[in-house]
Amino acid sequence: xxxxxxxxxxxxxxxxxxxxxxxxxxxxxxxxxxxxxxxxxxxxxxxxxxxxxxxxxxxxxxxxxxxxxxxxxxxxxxxxxxxxxxxxxxxxxxxxxxxxxxxxxxxxxxxxxxxxxxxxxxxxxxxxxxxxxxxxxxxxxxxxxxxxxxxxxxxxxxxxxxxxxxxxxxxxxxxxxxxxxxxxxxxxxxxxxxxxxxxxxxxxxxxxxxxxxxxxxxxxxxxxxxxxxxxxxxxxxxxxxxxxxxxxxxxxxxxxxxxxxxxxxxxxxxxxxxxxxxxxxxxxxxxxxxxxxxxxxxxxxxxxxxxxxxxxxxxxxxxxxxxxxxxxxxxxxxxxxxxxxxxxxxxxxxxxxxxxxxxxxxxxxxxxxxxxxxxxxxxxxxxxxxxxxxxxxxxxxxxxxxxxxxxxxxxxxxxxxxxxxxxxxxxxxxxxxxxxxxxxxxxxxxxxxxxxxxxxxxxxxxxxxxxxxxxxxxxxxxxxxxxxxxxxxxxxxxxxxx
Amino acid sequence: xxxxxxxxxxxxxxxxxxxxxxxxxxxxxxxxxxxxxxxxxxxxxxxxxxxxxxxxxxxxxxxxxxxxxxxxxxxxxxxxxxxxxxxxxxxxxxxxxxxxxxxxxxxxxxxxxxxxxxxxxxxxxxxxxxxxxxxxxxxxxxxxxxxxxxxxxxxxxxxxxxxxxxxxxxxxxxxxxxxxxxxxxxxxxxxxxxxxxxxxxxxxxxxxxxxxxxxxxxxxxxxxxxxxxxxxxxxxxxxxxxxxxxxxxxxxxxxxxxxxxxxxxxxxxxxxxxxxxxxxxxxxxxxxxxxxxxxxxxxxxxxxxxxxxxxxxxxxxxxxxxxxxxxxxxxxxxxxxxxxxxxxxxxxxxxxxxxxxxxxxxxxxxxxxxxxxxxxxxxxxxxxxxxxxxxxxxxxxxxxxxxxxxxxxxxxxxxxxxxxxxxxxxxxxxxxxxxxxxxxxxxxxxxxxxxxxxxxxxxxxxxxxxxxxxxxxxxxxxxxxxxxxxxxxxxxxxxxxx
Numbered sequence: 002x003x004x005x006x007x008x009x010x011x012x013x014x015x016x017x018x019x020x021x022x023x024x025x026x027x028x029x030x031x032x033x034x035x036x037x038x039x040x041x042x043x044x045x046x047x048x049x050x051x052x053x054x055x056x057x058x059x060x061x062x063x064x065x066x067x068x069x070x071x072x073x074x075x076x077x078x079x080x081x082x083x084x085x086x087x088x089x090x091x092x093x094x095x096x097x098x099x100x101x102x103x104x105x106x107x108x109x110x111x112x113x114x115x116x117x118x119x120x121x122x123x124x125x126x127x128x129x130x131x132x133x134x135x136x137x138x139x140x141x142x143x144x145x146x147x148x149x150x151x152x153x154x155x156x157x158x159x160x161x162x163x164x165x166x167x168x169x170x171x172x173x174x175x176x177x178x179x180x181x182x183x184x185x186x187x188x189x190x191x192x193x194x195x196x197x198x199x200x201x202x203x204x205x206x207x208x209x210x211x212x213x214x215x216x217x218x219x220x221x222x223x224x225x226x227x228x229x230x231x232x233x234x235x236x237x238x239x240x241x242x243x244x245x246x247x248x249x250x251x252x253x254x255x256x257x258x259x260x261x262x263x264x265x266x267x268x269x270x271x272x273x274x275x276x277x278x279x280x281x282x283x284x285x286x287x288x289x290x291x292x293x294x295x296x297x298x299x300x301x302x303x304x305x306x307x308x309x310x311x312x313x314x315x316x317x318x319x320x321x322x323x324x325x326x327x328x329x330x331x332x333x334x335x336x337x338x339x340x341x342x343x344x345x346x347x348x349x350x351x352x353x354x355x356x357x358x359x360x361x362x363x364x365x366x367x368x369x370x371x372x373x374x375x376x377x378x379x380x381x382x383x384x385x386x387x388x389x390x391x392x393x394x395x396x397x398x399x400x401x402x403x404x405x406x407x408x409x410x411x412x413x414x415x416x417x418x419x420x421x422x423x424x425x426x427x428x429x430x431x432x433x434x435x436x437x438x439x440x441x442x443x444x445x446x447x448x449x450x451x452x453x454x455x456x457x458x459x460x461x462x463x464x465x466x467x468x469x470x471x472x473x474x475x476x477x478x479x480x481x482x483x484x485x486x487x488x489x490x491x492x493x494x495x496x497x498x499x
Numbered sequence: 500x501x502x503x504x505x506x507x508x509x510x511x512x513x514x515x516x517x518x519x520x521x522x523x524x525x526x527x528x529x530x531x532x533x534x535x536x537x538x539x540x541x542x543x544x545x546x547x548x549x550x551x552x553x554x555x556x557x558x559x560x561x562x563x564x565x566x567x568x569x570x571x572x573x574x575x576x577x578x579x580x581x582x583x584x585x586x587x588x589x590x591x592x593x594x595x596x597x598x599x600x601x602x603x604x605x606x607x608x609x610x611x612x613x614x615x616x617x618x619x620x621x622x623x624x625x626x627x628x629x630x631x632x633x634x635x636x637x638x639x640x641x642x643x644x645x646x647x648x649x650x651x652x653x654x655x656x657x658x659x660x661x662x663x664x665x666x667x668x669x670x671x672x673x674x675x676x677x678x679x680x681x682x683x684x685x686x687x688x689x690x691x692x693x694x695x696x697x698x699x700x701x702x703x704x705x706x707x708x709x710x711x712x713x714x715x716x717x718x719x720x721x722x723x724x725x726x727x728x729x730x731x732x733x734x735x736x737x738x739x740x741x742x743x744x745x746x747x748x749x750x751x752x753x754x755x756x757x758x759x760x761x762x763x764x765x766x767x768x769x770x771x772x773x774x775x776x777x778x779x780x781x782x783x784x785x786x787x788x789x790x791x792x793x794x795x796x797x798x799x800x801x802x803x804x805x806x807x808x809x810x811x812x813x814x815x816x817x818x819x820x821x822x823x824x825x826x827x828x829x830x831x832x833x834x835x836x837x838x839x840x841x842x843x844x845x846x847x848x849x850x851x852x853x854x855x856x857x858x859x860x861x862x863x864x865x866x867x868x869x870x871x872x873x874x875x876x877x878x879x880x881x882x883x884x885x886x887x888x889x890x891x892x893x894x895x896x897x898x899x900x901x902x903x904x905x906x907x908x909x910x911x912x913x914x915x916x917x918x919x920x921x922x923x924x925x926x927x928x929x930x931x932x933x934x935x936x937x938x939x940x941x942x943x944x945x946x947x948x949x950x951x952x953x954x955x956x957x958x959x960x961x962x963x964x965x966x967x968x969x970x971x972x973x974x975x976x977x978x979x980x981x982x983x984x985x986x987x988x989x990x991x992x993x994x995x996x997x
Binding site for chain 2: 038039040041042043044046048049052090091092093094095175176177178180182184185186188245246247248249250251252255256258259260262263264265269270280281283288291295296299300302303304305311314316318319320321322323325326347350351353397444447463486
């Protein structure tokens with residue numbers, strides 16, 4: 002029965018050694034319920050059937066009622082800014098919208114505002130409003146007596162630029178040619194999002210925030226707000242975020258972007274007149290969902306249960322954990338714009354509060370600003386151009402001074418403790434009370450990344466850093482803990498805000 | 500600047516508020532090197548260009564030289580078995596091949612054989628051979644004086660059934676109709692793979708193994724060998740494996756399968772005459788690669804380095820970690836059969852050494868075996884059919900007796916310690932010396948899963964369990980440690996085998 006066999010590709014001619022006995026035997030098995038030509042029945046793929054049906058239905062809808070879908074979470078306020086926004090990587094938004102919602106009342110001296118930052122795909126709808134009574138994504142964390150206490154504070158939440166819930170993003174119309182930006186939208190950074198938010202604060206007359214609060218990407222935005230505008234910042238909360246994106250998180254987001262871009266319906270971003278890449282979005286969300294919770298939590302919730310143990314195992318979703326992921330992806334796939342996912346996820350990758358990175362960005366901005374003005378002068382003559390922004394869109398000079406070299410030169414990472422470059426980069430926050438929270442079961446923003454934030458701030462001389470890490474005894478909900486744990490997350494935030 | 504804005508989909512008509520000033524301003528910026536109609540240049544997608552070029556080239560190759568690719572790692576031995584193999588979920592292989600390679604010499608009483616099991620996608624080529632001098636996947640672990648010492652032992656490594664490196668799998672020809680199985684291949688289990696391996700051992704006249712050794716999926720196979728054939732097993736090594744698949748691992752494999760199945764070239768498995776789903780395979784491998792190493796190792800190796808810092812950030816691979824993943828996916832995408840990946844990965848999900856699962860499987864097998872015989876009689880008359888297998892393909896009676904109820908009744912999981920059902924299921928291994936190894940930085944088969952194996956065996960009464968966990972001070976290589984750490988993995992294995 003043993004023979005030396007060469008490294009050849011399988012032959013397509015009839016199986017040479019298939020003898021009569023085993024063929025007849027096979028048929029006798031196969032015939033028992035139905036006549037198959039093959040040894041075993043072909044597998045069915047209900048999950049692919051569903052995707053094809055969905056594409057067909059979206060195609061019909063698109064033809065009958067125009068491009069779909071519209072991304073919205075309902076009524077919100079809109080800040081429209083006609084002053085161009087220069088972005089960190091040289092792109093420009095000639096004008097832009099920031100969708101926002103507010104809760105509580107701004108006091109007379111406008112000193113009680115809290116800027117609440119969102120995660121990647123959330124809208125400004127953090128809490129229900131009179132015009133949109135639907136529950137928000139932090140419903141229980143906001144309200145009279147809640148951690149973000151509307152009896153005391155005026156809470157503002159915005160949809161980030163790059164998003165699709167009312168703020169300018171890839172699905173918005175480019176004013177230059179009245180077509181949607183799609184992937185002509187420029188590369189964004191977390192700091193660009195912050196600049197847009199502070200234009201809104203300007204328009205509301207809010208000079209200084211009582212606090213900035215955010216989780217996940219919001220935790221990045223919160224830190225970035227303080228580093229860009231330290232003099233406009235009171236207290237600062239960063240939950241399940243980081244001071245710079247690490248390769249494992251970049252890797253996880255990379256796979257999501259790649260999967261989405263593989264969907265033929267994505268069409269390099271120009272899908273707004275046809276079927277959106279719902280399949281790619283669904284799978285990208287499934288990958289993301291894997292990183293939002295933790296293994297032990299799933300162990301408790303799903304274990305090895307199959308969705309229907311009476312059925313044959315299948316390559317389509319089969320175990321309960323698979324149907325859970327499938328459902329999470331399905332729910333999301335038409336709720337968020339695919340291009341927004343790409344740009345905002347990329348902005349997270351690019352996030353780095355290190356000093357060298359800030360200096361390089363600043364140099365690039367100065368260069369691009371000159372070009373903008375020069376370009377404008379070339380087109381409009383040497384006179385003072387109307388195109389010049391009518392209010393400053395750069396950080397305040399105070400920020401610049403905070404970036405001047407410290408006494409110690411920047412060195413390579415020390416063996417122990419946070420790197421000097423990061424300490425220097427985060428030094429604008431050295432005088433602010435900061436609450437940093439992390440969750441031990443988080444695999445997307447592991448707890449050591451929040452420890453890094455706290456240690457870096459302390460190393461920069463900050464005496465007012467509170468660092469809280471929720472152990473696995475307290476939460477197995479991983480990254481999602483910030484959405485779920487009112488007592489431990491909300492409680493500490495409320496206490497910190499005072 | 501603030502207005503209440505309704506929840507409407509973005510209009511496709513020209514931007515109503517785009518005033519002259521900002522439009523001209525935009526153009527003045529854009530014009531500096533090139534005339535764009537949009538505010539910013541469109542993004543380029545070299546990674547998609549590459550995929551399209553690859554598809555085109557594969558299409559040409561397919562038309563000129565027949566279906567591609569052939570999956571092979573070179574010359575190997577082949578065991579062809581004409582006795583049908585009934586699978587755990589009712590499928591049948593009327594006949595099958597097992598590709599294998601050996602190193603060392605089988606002694607006179609055939610008592611020095613070690614069966615070495617592979618991970619998901621590995622071939623039988625664990626070490627170079629005279630006919631295939633290419634390095635194997637465990638090259639340094641096998642040889643004279645090596646952990647698997649060829650001066651003492653006769654090492655056998657097989658490609659699993661379901662694979663594509665010579666053993667029967669979805670890319671093989673179904674003898675019933677001389678076409679490739681594709682997704683007409685039946686659902687497989689880890690135990691089915693073991694049964695095929697033991698047919699090979701039968702043909703080699705090896706009644707009892709000195710040892711069974713495996714890592715990752717091989718760690719599952721190694722345990723399953725001992726549970727199915729305890730009387731044919733000497734010592735047992737299981738590295739970075741588990742006693743049953745857990746939901747987090749199932750989730751990670753689920754996303755890989757889904758991504759692969761989304762590739763239009765996959766064609767529900769029937770791609771052998773055209774372009775293989777190389778893009779889906781590439782992305783599936785990228786996701787897998789994320790789980791093979793650890794965050795801290797990438798932190799050291801890649802940090803936040805970009806592949807080319809002088810370039811604008813891109814949605815295609817950009818950071819070094821992304822180009823690393825891209826390369827890993829690209830390297831793999833034509834080296835392994837997509838359908839094999841689906842079936843073998845599914846078999847891993849289905850793995851469960853719990854007692855209840857074994858009992859249910861056994862009952863199903865008895866039922867299916869009866870049907871097979873009955874079907875055979877119906878077709879061939881009531882006389883003893885030639886179609887009956889000429890050797891038993893069920894486990895030995897010894898295994899059956901080891902599955903009879905123990906003194907303690909099966910209960911729900913105890914709060915502390917391993918579940919009774921698993922203790923009972925693994926009790927066939929209660930008298931074998933077992934080495935269980937795990938790696939603290941492993942995220943795919945976390946260290947607690949190997950602890951579970953060791954604790955379960957001890958709870959079943961095994962006094963000869965050695966459990967070794969490599970801490971993060973020893974290895975940051977995560978799941979891949981078993982391929983890399985000759986000193987700590989190899990050293991312990993060599994010592995254990997004696």
